Amino acid sequence: MSANISRREFLRMSATATGGMLVTISLPSCSGKGTTEVATAAASQFDGLAPWGFVRIEADTVTIGARGAEIGQGIKTSLPMLIAEEMDIPWSMVTVEQLDYGIAAADNESGLAYPYGAQGAGGSTSIPGSWTELREVGARIRQLLLQAAANYWDADPATLTTADGMVIHPDGQSVSYFELAQPASAIPVPTEATLKDSSEFRVIGQPTRVADCEEIVTGNAFYGIDADMPGAGVAVVARCPYFEGSIESFDDTAARALPGVRTVVELPAVDAGSGLETTLAAGIAVVADNTWAALKGREALEIKWQRGRWGKDSTQALEQRAVEALAGRGVDARVDGDFAAARERARRVVEAEYAMPFLSHATLEPQNATIALEKDRALLIASTQSPSGASRMINRMTGIPRPAIEIRMPRSGGGFGRRLESDFVAEAVLIAQATGTPIKLMWTRDDDLQHDWYRPCGLHQLAASLNDDNQLTGWLHRAAATDRRFGLPGFAEAPAWIACLDPDAIPAGCVTNYHAEFVPLEFGLARGWWRGPLPSFVAFANQSFMDEVAHAAGREPLEFQLAVLGEAREMDYEGHGGPKVHTGRIATVLQTAADAIGYGRTLSPGHGIGLAASFVFGGYAAHAMEVSIENGRPRIHRCVCAVDVGQVVNPLGVEAQMMGGTIDGLSTALNLEITVADGRVQQANFPDYPLLQMAEAPDVEVHIVASDHAPSGAGEMGIPTAAPALTNAIFAATGKRIRRLPIAKQLG
Known part of the structure; x- marks a missing residue:
């Protein structure tokens, strides 16, 4: 049908429209050939109109399909917010429905098309992967509605505006999206879309509670x-x-x-x-x-x-093998300059060893x-x-x-x-x-804890060289760990250290002489991805040792790390979240957390403040904690985190993720480990694997750094720096350095 619909035809179609508007938007990068066939074949609760945009316009509501797997990270809310923003509809008009997995036959190389695009959840990719795609969906729908209104009024669509689910004529007339829905559905979908400037956002950036909040708190959410x-x-x-x-x-x-x-x-x-x-x-x-x-x-x-x-193996024996393996050579993951030469020239060399255990996911729903x-x-x-x-x-x-x-x-x-x-x-x-x-x-809880895909354990040896001015001149990081791959297909070409050592983690690129080396260990326990996989594994060792080197140099840890980061600049980063890492953004979250907690002020006797910062999957996070020790356990008086995730879609969601991640990070630091004896896991339920209790959990104060960078996900950013900030605070309070997790009874 022609885009030039007559006013008579428009009124006829509007009068007979009872089901609202179902919109199909397709992006070639996902669907490939056969887009029309895919749209017809991909049956869903949205009557088959699926590719990328999934919007149903009704008299009082606009229903938006949520494509991603909702695991508590809030994308069932934040992804529809992207569409709503560009459609110019208030969030109060929106209802959200979870979409099924979309897959259909297609005339392309793979024979398959994915009408809804990426629907998994992992690596904090949901927001950055949807930021442009889903906004374009909303923008194209808005353009369809504008064109339908222009046809109705015989007006230039460029003279029309939209607001609150209405198209508005310059003379003040308006028509609702619902009235425009049916005729708009007959107009060809535009191939390009003009997106809003961030200054025009009315939905994005607004604190928004999760779409099914009431169902969750009343026990009616469906799992x-x-x-x-x-x-x-x-x-x-x-x-x-x-x-x-x-x-x-x-x-x-x-x-x-x-x-x-x-x-x-x-x-x-x-x-x-x-x-x-x-x-x-x-x-x-x-x-x-x-x-x-x-x-x-x-x-x-x-x-x-x-x-x-593996029937007689144990984690105790594995650690001994790690010690022996580190006595030999491993695989170089990154070599900058000459650490050995820097070590020989150094006024002082600082060395330490850090150990981390296997961890289970312990999802509340088995x-x-x-x-x-x-x-x-x-x-x-x-x-x-x-x-x-x-x-x-x-x-x-x-x-x-x-x-x-x-x-x-x-x-x-x-x-x-x-x-x-x-x-x-x-x-x-x-x-x-x-x-x-x-x-x-x-699965029962026991099944879940004893047959998990565990976060790898590891033994990390670090060394740093200081010159006569107490400046960092070299850094060595050697890790003996069980790798992620476990022989599974798809990982044959991946680096052996893919989930155990991050060769590009700070201070890589910030120190002239840098050497990262990986020593692989074999063990029968299945290993898998664990929230914030690389940063959660590496940040404890790196950020604890950064604090240790600062004290050895006689310098304040904040000043020392800011000096190591140096001038704000982008550096290459080959890990997930790259291809660049920005030292200025790390420095900003570190300084923000320090300022918020009052770093440098006079503290009560027995109190100490610790800091840690990290780059996590394209975003930046830091923690600052004030701690004392009571009855052999850390008491956290204040817990501050600062986060830079670029443009924020839902501030409430970011706060929730930082709070939850912090609690998760503190649980791992204080209590959690999976041990093996006689070839089997020893932990079976929460009494053996004690998560942080409500009475122990601190209030978490979240500071979101304003940023106009492209957004990154926040689901994994709260974990990595929680443990090193805590252990650095313990050192500041007591003089005791924690180099092994969990802390458990080390302070008793």
Whole structure:
């Protein structure tokens, strides 16, 4: 239909419009060829009109589809805010619906198109990856509505304006988006869009509570663990507790005899070479009518496990291997200048060793998956950070084409990187294939802590050289750690230190002689991504040692680190969040946190202030803490954090993420570690893995640095600097240096 719709036709279409406007926006970078076919084929709760923009305009509301996996980071709110801003609609008019995973057949090289674009959650990519794309969606919709109004009034669209869901004529007349919706849907979608200047923002930058806040606080929010399907059996699995162990024998007679137990299924171990992008422990699944019956059936199983090659290993033995390995040479990750020569010329050399344990994710909602398999299609409901990974997993295990695999993405009760893995999906598929019925797989807390994909542990040796003026002239960072890859496909070309050592972390690039070296260790424990993976691992060692070197030089830690950072400038950064890192932005958050806490003031006896700053996935964060010691435990009197995430979409969301990340960081610093003895994890539940209690948690004061830089995600920025700020404050208060986490009873 022509864009030049007559006034008579406009009125006719408006009068018959009952369902509002469903808008399709396509970006070639995602859909490739076959865009029209994709838009038609991609069925969703938005009636198939999916590519990138997902907007339903009704009389009093505009419903916006949220494409990303919501794991508590707030993107179900912040991503729709981007569309609302460019559409010129007030947030009070908006309702939000979670979109299913979008995938469709397409005429392109891969044979697939992704109508909604990227829908996973990881690496703090949701906001930066959507900043332009989703704003363009809103801007194009606004242009459609302007053109429809121009046709109605026979006016130049350039003379029209929009506000509050209305198009306004220069003479004061106005028409609502709802009235324009139907005729606008007949106009070709513009290929380009003009975006607002930040000075025009009315939605972006406004403190906005999460879209489903009321549902969350009243217990009505829907999580993956709430899912059910008609006829579904509830499954729990007894997994081999030994790394790479197996089932020697089992007797399920008693389990099968229990009321409600339907069947028992033996599950094979899946190793890293399977091509499934996961590993699975050997196990026995009990399928029952309900969770209680399944758990009782699991208790009744009699299983004899066979230890694998790691059956006698322990974290204690691993640390000894780390010490021995560091006595030799590793792999150079970065070499600038000549540290050995700087060391020889130095007036003083400072050396220290820092140790960090394995960590579990401990998501509040344990892993789960509800799945129904048919011959040529599947339905999965799961709390996942990687719907694409789950889709690939089901396709490889069943042969069902990926466009025929429907994946619903309810809110997750925490992710932290754990739900990037799809092992729980693979287990659900195996059980559903064996039983021929829909399956709801449930993990218990014990399952979750003992069969996680853990943050790697590591032993870090650091050395720094100082000249006669107590200036930093050299820095050596050697790390012995278990690498992330664990033999999984897709990591063969990645650096071995990908989640264990950041060769570009400050002070890299700030000191002439810099050497980062990685020594890989082997261990049977599965390792995976953990909230703020590289920075959370490296910042404790680097920022603690920076403080230590400052004191050795007889200089104030703040002044010393600002001097190391030097003149504000961009430096190359090859890690995630690059390609550049800006020293001036690090210095600003560090100074902001220091100023906010009153760094340098006279403190009460026994009190100390510690600082730490880091670059995290494109953003910058710093902590300042005032601490004293009471009954062998740190008491945090004040906790201040400063953050620069560029242009802020939702300040309330940034504050929430910094607060939550800080609490997470303090939990890891004070209490958390996963230990292994006799080839199995020792921790089983929260009494063994104690998260920070409410009585211990400090008030967290968040300072957002105003910035016009492109936005970065905030979900992982609160963690890395919390631990070193705390331990640096402990040193300032007591003179005792904490070089090993968790702190636990080291102060008793």
